[in-house]
Amino acid sequence: MVFESWACASWIAKVTLYLAVAMVVGGSLSGFLLKPYIDIKDKLLKYILLGACLGVVSSLFGFAVLVGSFSNTGLRGMLNDQYISLLLNTAIGxxxxxxxxxxxxxxxxxxxxxxxxxxxxxxxQKLLLGLFILPIIYSFSQLGHVVNSTVLAQILLSVHVLTMSIWLGALYPLWLSTQRIAGLPLKQCIHLFGVIASFIVAILLLCGISVALMLIQNIDVLLNTPYGYGFMIKMVFVLAILSLAVLNKYYFTPRLQQVNVAKIFGYAILFEMLLGLSILLTTGYITTVVGID
Known part of the structure; x- marks a missing residue:
């Protein structure tokens, strides 16, 4: 398997990992906020469980790809005992x-x-779930661009991953709410999500911009490298999803007691989910296939 194939496989592993973290983190917060609605709570627990299983698979697959890229002997190299043992004794392992x-x-x-x-x-049990999530969030600061950076950069990246996961992982629960709740209860539920999202997005942007400034210290990196091109594409998706979030908060939410508006709002959430997936795909690409160097 050539280098490009391993890089593509690593990209897939990274994106599925992002999805898994978002499902677990965003689903957990949403589950606590929607706990009065029994039917939704049951579905959200299964959503979080699915995310955790996806996390196990993506992490195993990511490690297998790493082993295979080192052994460079094709698909069978992913099970190379020598490289598995070697990599397990490294920080990456x-x-x-x-x-x-x-x-x-x-x-x-x-x-x-x-x-x-x-x-x-x-x-x-809630505290225990949070305790299990923390090492996953922290792990992102121990690989990739910021591993050799300052402690501040690692903290900012961890918080960025956490807030991104809360926001994107809560989109499915939001959509599910539009399918199971109607009228004033739906309006109150979405308003609560909106209030929390305002703080989450502010922290997300602050941390994201700070980390970006630490990594992209030269404008030439942004304008003349594949990483820079990918980063700018990601920013287009980010601006699009922020614009849609503002539209949802200030136009749709006050009118959610109207049935036709609630239906359109559900479609808007689905489109926001698509934009979120585009952000994850682009992020995974520039951090695995391209790289900042």
Missing amino acids: HVHVIRILSFGLIALFLAVVVMRKPIHFYTW
């Missing part, structure tokens, strides 16, 4: 192990919760 274990514990924990009827989350 440790990050993958942490992700696999954390996602695995979340999946096991939620599987037990889902099987119990009626489903109920105690405070200690």
Whole structure:
């Protein structure tokens, strides 16, 4: 398998990892906010469980791709014992192990919760879920562009990943709300999401811009490199999703008691999900296939 194929496989692993983190983090917060709605809560627990399982698969696949790219002996190289042992004793290997274990514990924990009827989350269970999520978020600062940067840059990246995951991972629960709730309860629910999203987006942009300024210190990198081109495409998607979020908050939300508006709002959320996926695809591409160097 040539280098480009390994890079493409790594891209797929990175994007599925992003999706998994968003489903777990955004789904968890949404589940707590929508807990009065039993039917939605059940579906969100399964959504988070699916995200955790996807996280295990993406982390295993990402490590296998890493092994295969080192052994360079085709698909069978992904199972090369020598390189598996070697990479497991590196910082990169440790990050993958942490992700696999954390996602695995979340999946096991939620599987037990889902099987119990009626489903109920105690405070200690919420804290335990958050404890399992933290190592996953932290792991992003231990790989990639900021691994050799300052502690501040690593913290900013971790917070950026966390807020991005909350926002994008909450889009499916938002859409689900438009399908299961109507009238004033829907308006109140979406308004609450909007208030929280305002703070989340502000932190997301602050951290994202700060990390970008630390990494792109030369305008030539932005204007004359594949990484710069990809970054600008990502910014177009970001501006588009921000514009749509503003439209949702100030136009659709005040009118959600109207049935026809609620239906259009549901389609707007689906389009926002598509833009979010485009952001993840572009981010994964410039951080794996292209690189900033």
